[in-house]
Amino acid sequence: MQLHKTDRARAELKPGTRTLGQRERTLLLMADGSRSAQDFGSLFDGLGEQLALRLLREGFLAGHPGQPQQKTATPATLPPHAAVQPHDATGSEGVQIIKLGADTFEGKRSLATTRMFLFDICERMFARRSPLLAESYREGLRLAKDRASMLAVAREMMREIEKIAGSERADSISERLAMLLPVESAQQKLMTQAV
Numbered sequence: 001m002q003l004h005k006t007d008r009a010r011a012e013l014k015p016g017t018r019t020l021g022q023r024e025r026t027l028l029l030m031a032d033g034s035r036s037a038q039d040f041g042s043l044f045d046g047l048g049e050q051l052a053l054r055l056l057r058e059g060f061l062a063g064h065p066g067q068p069q070q071k072t073a074t075p076a077t078l079p080p081h082a083a084v085q086p087h088d089a090t091g092s093e094g095v096q097i098i099k100l101g102a103d104t105f106e107g108k109r110s111l112a113t114t115r116m117f118l119f120d121i122c123e124r125m126f127a128r129r130s131p132l133l134a135e136s137y138r139e140g141l142r143l144a145k146d147r148a149s150m151l152a153v154a155r156e157m158m159r160e161i162e163k164i165a166g167s168e169r170a171d172s173i174s175e176r177l178a179m180l181l182p183v184e185s186a187q188q189k190l191m192t193q194a195v
Contacts, residue, residue: 013025109180
């Protein structure tokens with residue numbers, strides 16, 4: 001069952017509305033109709049699936065059977081201020097151009113793209129304000145060799161961004177992060193659980 005946001009979730013994600021914690025809100029942002037509760041299993045130190053099921057019970061998420069029609073983001077799954085450009089001229093499958101505000105991201109969903117985005121956010125948000133903290137995040141990202149460890153660093157960054165720039169900015173960055181992360185395959189999930 002593929003999970004997607006309900007009207008209750010969309011209301012929760014609007015600026016100025018905040019009844020859930022950062023983890024719950026991050027999971028809501030990632031629920032774009034292309035992932036099941038099991039796909040969230042490796043998030044939040046293995047508590048992602050339980051959290052997704054709780055949000056499903058509480059009416060923030062709803063499910064629909066079957067596989068998603070598209071793997072790339074569509075205008076319906078993006079925030080209102082985002083726009084998706086058509087695939088590149090070569091027709092590369094999975095390549096997308098997402099424009100959010102002043103930022104444009106081009107490429108496939110991948111951990112490498114996600115890592116580069118996090119390095120960029122680290123430079124923008126912390127390099128001048130707190131060089132030691134920026135170096136700590138850079139080192140964490142360099143050492144993150146898998147999805148779970150990279151997301152752990154991202155969560156720390158989001159908490160700090162929320163403190164210094166507010167929840168709206170942290171939520172906006174979390175939305176972008178969710179669009180860049182690859183959908184975790186069943187094989188990757190099994191390998192993660194085996195370790």
